[in-house]
Amino acid sequence: MLAEKLRISDLAHPVLTEMQKQALAHADANPVMLTPEAVLAAACAATGLSDFGDDGFRPRLSLWLKACDDDTGLSALGRAGIFGQAVNYAVARLYLEDLIRRYPEIEQIDIDRPLIIAGLPRSGTTYALALLAGDPRLRSLPHWEGIRPVAGPYIVGGKDTRHDLCAREWAQTDALLPFVKSVHEFAPDHVTEDIELQGMDFGGYYIEWTARVPAWRDFQFSTDRTPWLRYMRRAMQALTWQKGPNRWVSKCPQHMEQLREVNAALPGAFTVINHRDPVASIQSAITGGAYSARVTRASVNLREIADYWIDRYERLLRACVRDRDALDPARSYDLYFHELMADPLGQLEAIYHGADLPFDDQTRTAFETAITANKRGRHGQLSYDLRGDFGLEPAAIRERFSFYFDRFPQVRVEVQ
Template identity: 45%
Template sequence: MTGATRKRDADPIGIHIADLHNPVLSAAQQAALDASSTIPIAFSMDAVLDTARAETGLDDFGSDDFLERLAIWLQALAEDENASSVTRFNMFQMTVRFAATRLRLEDLVKRHPEILGIEIDRPIIVAGLPRSGTTHLLGLLSADTRLRSLPWWEAIAPVPSPGDEPTADNPNPRWTRADAGWKEMEAILPYMAIMHEFSADHISEDIELQALDFSSYLIEWLAYVPRWRDYYLSLDQTGPYAYLKKALQALTFLKGPNRWVIKCPQHMEQLPALYKTFPDATFVITHRDPVGSVRSQLTMALYAARMLRKKVDPAEPLGYWPARYEELLRRCVRDRDILPEEQTIDVYFDQWTKDPDPILREIYRRADLPLTDEALTALHAYLDAHEEKQTHRIVYDLERDFGVTADELRQRFGFYFDRFPVKPEVR
């Protein structure tokens, strides 16, 4: 495949983030911190649900089993003492958004009960480590227009609200809001766009839909919430995954087709619930040296800490993320064999980078979806376009930034290398 194997005209320019430990705040960063510090935030059930009711004019949240989860979610956020005012404001707003979206979704289903009869036909589901290339694979597969995917603008506002109707000046108000939000974040944390390509049209993880039932690992990425982590990991996720399917049914009703491609790294640690919910899916499990993924996440977390944490401390992400990745991978190793072999493909990063075409053909074969010349041309075009965009890259340095070597980090993942033929990358 020419899009994956061709040589670049020039290597990406390496960027060293010199002020990771002692950030030098820009005017935009300081202004955001100052503005958010004036807004009182109360992580209470009543505050979240009442705000969502007022925003939507609706009152029916559906089954109330989510209330216990929401209570723990909010308690964990309140206990994050090092959370900055920006984090507290953003987390409250995000929680209200999920509650309001749930109200809109329940209202839609109440008005159109036929939604619950819609078939989600043999979805292709990608799971793999965070920060390891699953986003790229999801975007690639979504270039096949026979598959339904979830762009970011739709993920954060899946059910249109009054005022979202197209106009001559604004054909998609939901897209416009998503674009403005991303540009605001990019202006405040500009290196984020290099670490993780994004836009309003970016194909999103389905975690935004899982969060409507207030049960996912999402808030772990935005705050330090060990109470929530332990609670979430103790839960049977069958119910929340059923709610994910309900959301996909609603989105299919609003705009088909019903053959989805979705992804979330969380699926790696929730394979039993995933398989029970989507028994006819094709499961694509990606594998890569976890040290590379952890290294990327540590650096991203430390960079974002200038806005999200009161005190910037490399020990904070180092004390959390390697152990969290280990738990995710241990569950994947434990449960991988529950997936039917004829519906599952393990994709290894070193093989993918050499020649992705045979892997794509195997994904399509297992999905019983013809890989037509037209589809293959679209996939190649996606790869070519996204290769060309990579003009800069962040330089990661574990020893300089976190005082740990790749080999030291890798020791805790021996069980994973024993189970899957993953090649170490980071030295």
């Protein structure tokens, strides 16, 4: 059965729902201050804690918030979302530091040869992760746990309330922006990215999806990202201590531009690099971003969104081409989108062979179940139109990425 094709016809000139209008009005009436003092004070008030651990994150937090504050195109709701996200990361950090202070043995936990997936946004990384997470021998990160990684503060009457909290938040998001789930689902049980754990040390490119923050983007390219990737590992240790096992499978598209640093922060990692026609990936990403912009931006500028992300993709791919051969070929695998879609079980078996993981009948059954449960387009598939919506020619975009096709000629052209 083919997935329903969904067309967003008002990208450039959004027709807002009543709920969207109310959310924007509420944010306008309740502006936020994007300052480190406001964020950290809110986190302390929410938790009753004050020890954030190592202060190395503070300059990054300041730059993060200033870059967002300098974006005059953000709507009040966009600013509120960034403020709330920063507070949530600070809250999670306070709880993590408190947990490790009380149980210092957490820092001795070994994160054993994790499987780390890198790849462009919208290149099959989410699908690959969801399938690999079907193996109970691997530790993955459901969204409900990724956004609240420390359980203790949320156990009420003997029940862990984090799943219920996440379900309510997702229901609100889904009601506000119903097409989001067709782009990237954030339901509680959706296996999420490790960027949530990087965010606790105020690292990563998450805010680039909401705000135009060239200062933050350029800072990331000019600095060593290993510190916040090591903090990600610290969070993995705590999550493993709460519930094993200690061999992880995780992913983040931004790992494409930090392959060396990920492997430095996670010694022994097996890296899976997803590859896809960048134009196919870009059309999906910018359409989703343009849709969300109706509430996060003061106005929707489709060309601005496209220009930013085409450039951003080029940076991701140039870094990947630069660093791919630095990885140990025995500890890495190139996964091509068309091959994953055609033969997911065969590709998973190849990954397991490279990662030295047994691929037995039980594993095969687990993956067959995961493949059935994660069919593409179960929420409908968006219909994309680069020419009609963005005034862009696919061939002209692809020309910018000739260096990538030269290095990875197995990548198939999808968008003509």
